[in-house]
Amino acid sequence: MSxxxxxxxxxxxxxxxxxxxxxxFFHRPSNNDTQRRQLFNRTSSxxxxxSRYTIKDNTNCLNTTNSITVQNNLTIADDRFQxxxxxxxxxxxxxxxxxxxxxxxxxxxxxIGTEEFRRWCGLSGxxxxxxxxxxxxxxxxxxxxxxx
Amino acid sequence: MFIERSETVLxxxxxxxxxxxxxxxxxxxxxxxxxxxYFDFAARxxxxxxxxxxSLLKQMVxxxxxxxxxxxxxxxxxxxxxxxxxxxxxHIVKMLQLITSxxxxxxxxxxxxxxxxxxxxRLFDSLKEILERSPCARVFVTAxxxxxxxxxxxxxxxxxxxxxxxxxxxxxxYLRARLSEDETPDAMDEVLEAEILENIPENIxxxxxxxxxxxxxxxxx
Numbered sequence: 374m375s376x377x378x379x380x381x382x383x384x385x386x387x388x389x390x391x392x393x394x395x396x397x398f399f400h401r402p403s404n405n406d407t408q409r410r411q412l413f414n415r416t417s418s419x420x421x422x423x424s425r426y427t428i429k430d431n432t433n434c435l436n437t438t439n440s441i442t443v444q445n446n447l448t449i450a451d452d453r454f455q456x457x458x459x460x461x462x463x464x465x466x467x468x469x470x471x472x473x474x475x476x477x478x479x480x481x482x483x484x485i486g487t488e489e490f491r492r493w494c495g496l497s498g499x500x501x502x503x504x505x506x507x508x509x510x511x512x513x514x515x516x517x518x519x520x521x
Numbered sequence: 522m523f524i525e526r527s528e529t530v531l532x533x534x535x536x537x538x539x540x541x542x543x544x545x546x547x548x549x550x551x552x553x554x555x556x557x558x559y560f561d562f563a564a565r566x567x568x569x570x571x572x573x574x575x576s577l578l579k580q581m582v583x584x585x586x587x588x589x590x591x592x593x594x595x596x597x598x599x600x601x602x603x604x605x606x607x608x609x610x611x612h613i614v615k616m617l618q619l620i621t622s623x624x625x626x627x628x629x630x631x632x633x634x635x636x637x638x639x640x641x642x643r644l645f646d647s648l649k650e651i652l653e654r655s656p657c658a659r660v661f662v663t664a665x666x667x668x669x670x671x672x673x674x675x676x677x678x679x680x681x682x683x684x685x686x687x688x689x690x691x692x693x694x695y696l697r698a699r700l701s702e703d704e705t706p707d708a709m710d711e712v713l714e715a716e717i718l719e720n721i722p723e724n725i726x727x728x729x730x731x732x733x734x735x736x737x738x739x740x741x742x
Binding site: 493495507 | 567572579600669
């Protein structure tokens with residue numbers, strides 16, 4: 374794992390880094406949600422640990438090559454992490470996983486199958502809709518219960 | 522444009538999450554980006570237009586592409602400017618325009634009604650600015666029905682509205698499932714069950730279905 378690829382809690386675990394959309398910090402849906410979450414948690418805790426080390430390392434004299442290498446990696450990682458945190462403190466990643474895990478299979482699939490959706494996302498081959506916004510509205514409550 | 526659909530039950534959260542995952546699958550291997558944001562009433566103070574759009578931008582610059590690197594550099598400069606200023610909405614919108622006009626981008630926003638009115642209007646104006654610059658940008662929004670007029674007015678001419686909600690069959694199906702989980706099955710008989718399945722879907726609004734079904738079964742009776 375290269376420290377420079379670490380961008381904070383929203384970064385995919387390196388094990389999941391693979392070719393895909395230009396940017397998406399959520400992982401490809403699969404049956405491995407639990408494993409993924411474990412990896413995510415591990416990544417998060419690793420990061421907090423790394424941050425602590427950074428503070429500690431800055432106040433201590435580093436005298437081994439290994440430690441210096443680690444510190445360099447952390448400096449890059451923390452720079453990115455701080456930059457992204459500065460940009461916005463909000464992190465919808467966990468919420469996404471939470472919903473993804475609780476979602477009932479096939480619920481809502483009909484929406485994906487509609488011509489309106491396919492035209493909106495431009496994947497129907499019939500040309501993209503000139504309407505860039507797809508707005509789905511409904512009352513809250515019932516659906517939430519249905520997926521419990 | 523308006524279509525009515527009610528084949529199954531969705532909440533905004535499921536809806537958005539499913540859409541996000543579907544888009545992710547569909548754009549696999551293509552040069553496209555998928556971002557999302559979930560509003561939450563309890564966190565509405567932090568969920569300002571600036572923070573929300575900042576979060577979307579954050580997701581976009583988390584990529585490792587060339588553009589992302591340029592944007593990161595701009596952000597660094599702003600962050601390190603004298604006075605240590607906070608990110609400004611106008612800059613965030615500009616950067617979002619830059620990214621979304623250079624590659625297809627999907628922005629999914631869930632439960633928009635849980636955002637404060639002031640911030641929601643700011644968000645609409647910002648989205649409008651982004652869409653004007655970026656023909657390939659796509660925005661997916663879920664919310665309660667009362668937002669419909671607002672979004673169709675603010676993003677006039679750009680919105681396709683779809684109604685989602687449970688059908689009577691969905692409610693009956695759900696009731697059957699919950700009744701089968703009844704912790705006091707002895708208190709239930711066929712007549713009572715038939716009565717529940719007949720009356721509740723007829724007489725109840727969607728909101729109340731959930732409220733009543735969350736209660737222990739003896740209160741329902």
